[in-house]
Amino acid sequence: MTGRPQGSAPSPTKRCPACRAPILPQLVGDRAALHITADLTPLTPDEQTAFREPNRLIWCLRTSRTGAQTLAWIQTWHPPDCPHPHVTEHRCPPADPSTLF
Numbered sequence: 001m002t003g004r005p006q007g008s009a010p011s012p013t014k015r016c017p018a019c020r021a022p023i024l025p026q027l028v029g030d031r032a033a034l035h036i037t038a039d040l041t042p043l044t045p046d047e048q049t050a051f052r053e054p055n056r057l058i059w060c061l062r063t064s065r066t067g068a069q070t071l072a073w074i075q076t077w078h079p080p081d082c083p084h085p086h087v088t089e090h091r092c093p094p095a096d097p098s099t100l101f
Helices: 045-051
Strands: 022-028 034-039 058-063 069-073 086-088
Touching: 022 069, 034 058, 034 086, 045 086
Parallel strands: none
Antiparallel strands: 022 034, 058 069, 058 086
């Protein structure tokens, strides 16, 4: 009996329980793993610059042939012609002030 190699199943995308935006929760890294909840809305280069903060990273969202999605941190250098979408950590949009609950 042959089974799928570990990690070959498509990544489970979910919806944020607060704002219902599509998100991808993932544990990234080996030793000092980070629990990341990425927003699945791709960013333009201008949006990447605007969203970049010391504690908000930009991620390269790679999809394998089997459909598994992997987040790779965009560090100091990243190819300008990268074919993958770039996303950031999810933050719910501000609540509408006219909505109390």
